[in-house]
Amino acid sequence: xxxxxxxxxxxxxxxxxxxxxxxxxxxxxxxxxxxxxxxxxxxxxxxxxxxxxxxxxxxxxxxxxxxxxxxxxxxxxxxxxxxxxxxxxxxxxxxxxx
Amino acid sequence: xxxxxxxxxxxxxxxxxxxxxxxxxxxxxxxxxxxxxxxxxxxxxxxxxxxxxxxxxxxxxxxxxxxxxxxxxxxxxxxxxxxxxxxxxxxxxxxxxxxxxxxxxxxxxxxxxxxxxxxxxxxxxxxxxxxxxxxxxxxxxxxxxxxxxxxxxxxxxxxxxxxxxxxxxxxxxxxxxxxxxxxxxxxxxxxxxxxxxxxxxxxxxxxxxxxxxxxxxxxxxxxxxxxxxxxxxxxxxxxxxxxxxxxxxxxxxxxxxxxxxxxxxxxxxxxxxxxxxxxxxxxxxxxxxxxxxxxxxxxxxxxxxxxxxxxxxxxxxxxxxxxxxxxxxxxxxxxxxxxxxxxxxxxxxxxxxxxxxxxxxxxxxxxxxxxxxxxxxx
Amino acid sequence: xxxxxxxxxxxxxxxxxxxxxxxxxxxxxxxxxxxxxxxxxxxxxxxxxxxxxxxxxxxxxxxxxxxxxxxxxxxxxxxxxxxxxxxxxxxxxxxxxxxxxxxxxxxxxxxxxxxxxxxxxxxxxxxxxxxxxxxxxxxxxxxxxxxxxxxxxxxxxxxxxxxxxxxxxxxxxxxxxxxxxxxxxxxxxxxxxxxxxxxxxxxxxxxxxxxxxxxxxxxxxxxxxxxxxxxxxxxxxxxxxxxxxxxxxxxxxxxxxx
Numbered sequence: 001x002x003x004x005x006x007x008x009x010x011x012x013x014x015x016x017x018x019x020x021x022x023x024x025x026x027x028x029x030x031x032x033x034x035x036x037x038x039x040x041x042x043x044x045x046x047x048x049x050x051x052x053x054x055x056x057x058x059x060x061x062x063x064x065x066x067x068x069x070x071x072x073x074x075x076x077x078x079x080x081x082x083x084x085x086x087x088x089x090x091x092x093x094x095x096x097x098x
Numbered sequence: 099x100x101x102x103x104x105x106x107x108x109x110x111x112x113x114x115x116x117x118x119x120x121x122x123x124x125x126x127x128x129x130x131x132x133x134x135x136x137x138x139x140x141x142x143x144x145x146x147x148x149x150x151x152x153x154x155x156x157x158x159x160x161x162x163x164x165x166x167x168x169x170x171x172x173x174x175x176x177x178x179x180x181x182x183x184x185x186x187x188x189x190x191x192x193x194x195x196x197x198x199x200x201x202x203x204x205x206x207x208x209x210x211x212x213x214x215x216x217x218x219x220x221x222x223x224x225x226x227x228x229x230x231x232x233x234x235x236x237x238x239x240x241x242x243x244x245x246x247x248x249x250x251x252x253x254x255x256x257x258x259x260x261x262x263x264x265x266x267x268x269x270x271x272x273x274x275x276x277x278x279x280x281x282x283x284x285x286x287x288x289x290x291x292x293x294x295x296x297x298x299x300x301x302x303x304x305x306x307x308x309x310x311x312x313x314x315x316x317x318x319x320x321x322x323x324x325x326x327x328x329x330x331x332x333x334x335x336x337x338x339x340x341x342x343x344x345x346x347x348x349x350x351x352x353x354x355x356x357x358x359x360x361x362x363x364x365x366x367x368x369x370x371x372x373x374x375x376x377x378x379x380x381x382x383x384x385x386x387x388x389x390x391x392x393x394x395x396x397x398x399x400x401x402x403x404x405x406x407x408x409x410x411x412x413x414x415x416x417x418x419x420x421x422x423x424x425x426x427x428x429x430x431x432x433x434x435x436x437x438x439x440x441x442x443x444x445x446x447x448x449x450x451x452x453x454x455x456x457x458x459x460x461x462x463x464x465x466x467x468x469x470x471x472x473x474x475x476x
Numbered sequence: 477x478x479x480x481x482x483x484x485x486x487x488x489x490x491x492x493x494x495x496x497x498x499x500x501x502x503x504x505x506x507x508x509x510x511x512x513x514x515x516x517x518x519x520x521x522x523x524x525x526x527x528x529x530x531x532x533x534x535x536x537x538x539x540x541x542x543x544x545x546x547x548x549x550x551x552x553x554x555x556x557x558x559x560x561x562x563x564x565x566x567x568x569x570x571x572x573x574x575x576x577x578x579x580x581x582x583x584x585x586x587x588x589x590x591x592x593x594x595x596x597x598x599x600x601x602x603x604x605x606x607x608x609x610x611x612x613x614x615x616x617x618x619x620x621x622x623x624x625x626x627x628x629x630x631x632x633x634x635x636x637x638x639x640x641x642x643x644x645x646x647x648x649x650x651x652x653x654x655x656x657x658x659x660x661x662x663x664x665x666x667x668x669x670x671x672x673x674x675x676x677x678x679x680x681x682x683x684x685x686x687x688x689x690x691x692x693x694x695x696x697x698x699x700x701x702x703x704x705x706x707x708x709x710x711x712x713x714x715x716x717x718x719x720x721x722x723x724x725x726x727x728x729x730x731x732x733x734x
Contacts, residue, residue, distance in 0.1 A: 002107075002111055002622065003110075003111050003114035003115055003118070004107045004108075004110040004111045004114060006114075007110070007114055007393060010397065011396060011397070011400070014397070014400035014401065014404065015400065017400075017404050018400060018403065018404055021404065021407045021408075021436075021438070022438055024411075024436065025411075025436035025437065025438045028411075028435055028436050029435060029436070032435030035263045035433075035435075036151070036154045036155060036435065038261075038263065038264070039155045039263070039264050039266065039267050040154065040155050040157055040158040041158065042158075042260070042264055042267060042268060043155055043156060043157075043158035043159055043267055044158035044159075045214070045216045045217075046212050046214050046216060046268075046271075046273065047159070047160050047193070047195055047214070047294050048159065048212070048267055048268075049156070049159045049160065049163060049320075049325050050156075050325070051148075051151070051152055051155070051156070051266050051267060051329070052210075052227070052229070052265070052266060052267060052268065052269040052270050052271070052430050053148075053266075053332070053422075053430070054422070054424070054426060055207065055208045055210075055229075055269075055270050055426040055427070055428040055429070056208070056423075056424045056425045056426040057208070057425075058199045058208065061199065061208065061210060061270070062210075063328050064320065064324070064325035064328045064329075065163070065165070065172075065292075065320065082424055083339055083421060083422060083424045084422075084424060086339045087332065087333050087334075087339050087340070087422070088328065088331065088332055088333075088334075100619075101618075101619030101620075102619060103619075104619040104620065104621060104622070105616075105617055105618070105619035107622070108615075108616040108617070108619070108620075108622055109616055109617065111616070111622065112609075112613070112616055115605055115609060116605075119604040119605065365603070369602055369603075371600075372600045372601075372602055373602075373613070375547070375594065375596065375600060376594065376600075376613060376614040376661065377585060377588055377589030377614045377617070377665070378585075378614075378616070378617055379581075379582065379585045379617065382616075382617040469547070469548060470542075470547045470548075470588075471542035471547040471548045
């Protein structure tokens with residue numbers, strides 16, 4: 001079997017796999033719709049504001065509710081929390097009390 | 099036309115046998131290349147999926163949340179503010195929210211406690227998230243002891259476990275009745291953690307928020323759009339950890355390309371000379387070299403992207419766990435809806451495949467333009 | 477230029493395959509270290525003949541070979557190829573005369589690939605690939621079906637009795653075997669002319685004689701052979717039809733062809 005034939009077959013297989021993943025994404029979207037809807041409903045009923053991503057520390061659990069400078073949550077010498085602090089930027093509040 | 103195709107195939111054959119000759123080196127190159135693409139693609143899939151999830155799910159979040167600040171820090175808000183806020187035109191409903199955090203010393207986990215009568219939890223009964231259940235090995239009917247402010251353990255029964263499909267919003271949740279919540283935390287009467295405001299006309303949210311800030315200078319209103327914006331910047335490409343990972347990836351890549359670009363070994367140079375002397379044109383030689391580059395980079399790109407997709411959407415990004423977990427004990431299982439953004443993947447393609455092929459061709463250029471009669475004299 | 481049989485050359489009997497007219501090749505022209513490799517040389521190479529280029533090193537033999545074999549262009553003069561065969565140039569029929577001095581590089585390469593087969597002094601075989609692939613290599617860019625080329629290559633290896641080495645690497649062969657692989661490679665595109673540069677330089681007497689026997693076989697098959705050599709086994713061989721002697725870039729012992 002020629003090398004080039006083998007290689008081209010390999011590439012075709014890989015492209016097929018990629019194509020099947022694209023298809024999988026399309027299909028999953030439909031089924032994920034139900035899950036997303038029930039989660040949205042739960043969020044609405046319990047009046048939640050954040051995804052449960054970082055449960056390390058209190059102020060990283062609700063980044064949308066947090067103060068601008070998370071490092072000063074507890075006291076001024078408190079260092080930025082890792083890794084969540086380096087992954088999620090502080091919320092961008094447009095208004096404070098005048 | 100046929101001849102042209104055959105010619106390219108023949109040259110591809112030679113390029114492949116050329117690569118196979120240095121099997122070890124090329125295999126390790128391929129592996130590292132695939133790894134780099136895998137990491138970058140995984141990050142892309144993960145963040146895109148998370149952002150979409152947040153956008154769709156948090157659509158159910160409150161329109162406005164009013165927090166009270168005392169001495170620059172968050173403090174429980176007087177429920178009495180409720181009437182005055184509800185009186186603002188455009189506000190349809192104001193509800194007090196009771197929620198807080200509970201640190202369980204035994205496992206080291208942080209739970210989020212939410213007081214709500216939704217679903218009718220009975221007295222001293224809790225609905226727990228699947229993460230809590232997993233962490234403390236609890237099922238329906240089991241007992242969950244929580245300590246109150248005096249340190250006395252209070253026993254709760256697990257009434258329901260939230261479905262695992264809700265991990266991303268409820269993994270660490272413990273829902274209980276409002277009176278149980280107040281008793282447990284000895285919560286000040288007449289206060290709530292914060293107030294949620296529902297607004298009839300979504301276009302008026304900013305105006306109403308401004309009015310609230312004006313009427314209650316000790317409060318801070320938080321808009322739903324601001325909550326979502328926080329999630330748009332999750333895993334911000336320009337920030338922190340992601341920059342570190344990307345830089346390492348790009349740097350290792352540059353090292354590889356550099357190695358290729360600056361060193362055409364004497365043997366490779368001689369080989370090109372021989373090819374030219376037996377009748378290969380400069381164009382044929384360059385074609386062969388570029389095929390060498392294409393073979394490796396294309397294989398690596400496709401493999402890296404496929405593996406990344408499987409990693410994120412079939413194995414819930416388990417390789418990121420160590421990076422994302424930090425000190426947390428409770429880590430949600432990410433079952434995300436796949437998102438494929440063609441633009442990002444085109445960019446990734448040109449950023450990885452393009453430079454690599456260029457790095458393969460450029461050093462060969464000089465060698466390929468050598469006069470064929472040089473081979474006669476060597 | 478002397479003929480072996482001593483008789484005068486009869487033009488209508490011997491067909492010319494390559495004709496050189498006042499060809500010169502300068503290196504570093506106009507600079508202080510200007511070097512004249514070939515100086516106003518005119519000669520004709522006969523079709524189906526074995527022609528030897530004889531002369532000491534530095535006489536310009538190798539340069540002349542590169543000029544004839546379309547590897548380099550002369551600084552001045554003309555080189556004509558007569559009837560060099562199939563598909564050398566688009567629209568060029570068998571029997572046409574082609575002047576290569578003014579052709580663009582792409583056509584030169586195309587001619588070189590289809591009309592000439594080269595045997596280099598150091599063999600110039602590619603290390604790390606098999607003997608078979610080495611023999612097939614010159615045919616890759618022609619766009620011919622690889623299956624066809626492989627068949628021809630195997631036939632050639634058979635002809636030179638080295639087909640058992642088809643899958644072996646070059647490094648595993650002896651000098652004589654490598655020589656034969658080089659010859660097989662030179663023949664893969666069925667060229668009109670074989671050009672060899674000092675083919676016996678790295679061979680012992682026995683292998684040198686074997687080489688000349690192979691050349692005899694090529695002549696019988698109708699190929700023209702041009703060999704540059706300062707080895708007496710080569711230029712004194714009975715096989716040689718014509719000997720062109722060179723010194724300092726010029727012909728020795730004879731003027732231009734009448």
